[in-house]
Amino acid sequence: MKKREWLRRLPMDLLMDIVGGLIYAVGLNCFANPNDIAPGGMSGVAVILNYLFEIPMGITIFCVNIPLLLLAWRFLGHEFTLHSLKTILVWSVLVDVVAPYLPAYAGDKILAALFGGVCIGIAVALVFLRGSTTGGTDIVSRLLQRRWPFMPIGKTMIAVDAVIVVASMVVFKNIETGLYALIAIYVSGSVIDTIMGGQNTGRMVLIVSDEHTAIAKGIMEKMGRGATLLNATGAYSGAERHVVLCAVRNNEYPRLRELIRQYDPKAFLITTNVNEVLGEGFASLNAKNLT
Secondary structure, eight states, rough: HHHHHHHHHHHHHHHHHHHHHHHHHHHIIIIIGGGOOOSSSHHHHHHHHHHOOOOOOOOHHHHHHHHHHHHHHHHHHHHHHHHHHHHHHHHHHHHHHGGSOOOOSSSHHHHHHHHHHHHHHHHHHHHHTTTTOTHHHHHHHHHHHHHHHTSSSSHHHHHHHHHHHHHHHHHHHHHHHHHHHHHHHHHHHHHHHHHGGGGGGGGEEEEEEEEEEEEEEHHHHHOOOOEEEEEEOOOTTTEEEEEEEEEEOOOGGGHHHHHHHHHOOEEEEEEEESSSOTTSSBSSSSSHHOO
């Protein structure tokens, strides 16, 4: 059954690998490499080695990932490794095949870092959405976390990228090169976060009001959103009361706030941004629908 599911997903996975690989090739060949910007991960290693030895970046990306894939096969599981190998192979081929047909941007380096970061971020996010990885930093960070479980994977990836950025400054003998690389890394990370969680982000709202019943009913009837009544006790008064809890999309929040104002202008409102909201009215918790 698991093999059948993998085969069913394969065509769409390959399509996302190809689309992502083309966008990645644009970011690397048009913006990053011509401007000596090493945007972290295997992309940064490829840019550095291409500068030193004129080795095609696609070949570099694939070769550098080989020992990492062997370690992943041993310690991270076969499924993870096969998914990563598929993506790395497609991307490595595309980076070198399309390179002669892509123009090199030679303008403002800040723009090169920005657009390079955007392209790389979009490409990586498309692959992540299909449950695959791009190898490189992701494998290294997972292996390090396996050895030292207390290390957060996000900070581990930042540390690995920092080493590559410092190496680029030494190789290119230019501090500004590293600063541009940091811009590209930050932009690509922001783009990945936006694409990965943007559709499922929202706001969680806690409403303390004597009109809790009317507010909850209004949320359900007028906005089509669910509401939950939580039991609470006032710390000062000791009075028992209800707190309305609900989750809405960001664009629905102004309407919710106006609805609450209409029922109780004196209501106490607590709002917080949430990275992911799953369930009825939002994306399904079913993993198949999330990929």
